[in-house]
Amino acid sequence: MQTPASRISASQVSHAAAHARVARKLGPTSRGALKWAQRFGADLLCVRHRLSADGATRYTTVELLVDSAPVAARATREVGLRIGVLERDLQAAARAAGARWDPAAKLWRISKREALRMKLGSRIVEES
Incomplete structure (x- = not known):
């Protein structure tokens, strides 16, 4: 007798598992x-048990660490x-937000990203 899961292709199973509800997440x-x-x-890293939309099928997925590399520091424009x-x-x-006072320039120094996040773009002083 053929089970319903055996009539589904591997790609259909992985797609179904990816969209299934996570029922339980377990540490290693x-x-x-x-x-x-x-x-x-x-x-x-972890094991997840997922349930299909109708709850009839449980999928077990694992999360693996496959690579690690140092991240190059991004230059932050101040x-x-x-x-x-x-x-x-x-x-x-x-x-x-991390700004500091620059008494020589009489300006607050902060990363451009943070200034824009704070919606202070109109207050940025262009320096030469």
């Missing part, structure tokens, strides 16, 4: 994941912000 040392830990070793002397709340917000 959890009960229920130990046989997978024996099979995949230290590369195993810009100057013009914030008024009496704008204490804005100064505090900028300081909380």
Whole structure:
């Protein structure tokens, strides 16, 4: 007798499993994941049990670590912000976001990314 799963192609199963609801996520040392830990070793990050939409099929998936490499530090472009002397709340917000006061230029120094995130693009001072 043919089971319903045997009539489904491998690509259909992987597609169905990818869109199935995660019922349980197990760490590599959890009960229920130990046989997978024996099979995949230290590369195993987690095991997930997923259920099909109708709940009739359980899929077991594993997450494996396949590569690791150092990330090159991204150069962050720092810009100057013009914030008024009496704008204490804005100064505090900028300081909380990592800005620092540059007394020589009389500007607040902050990464351009953070300045734009704070919607302070109009206050960026172009320096030569």
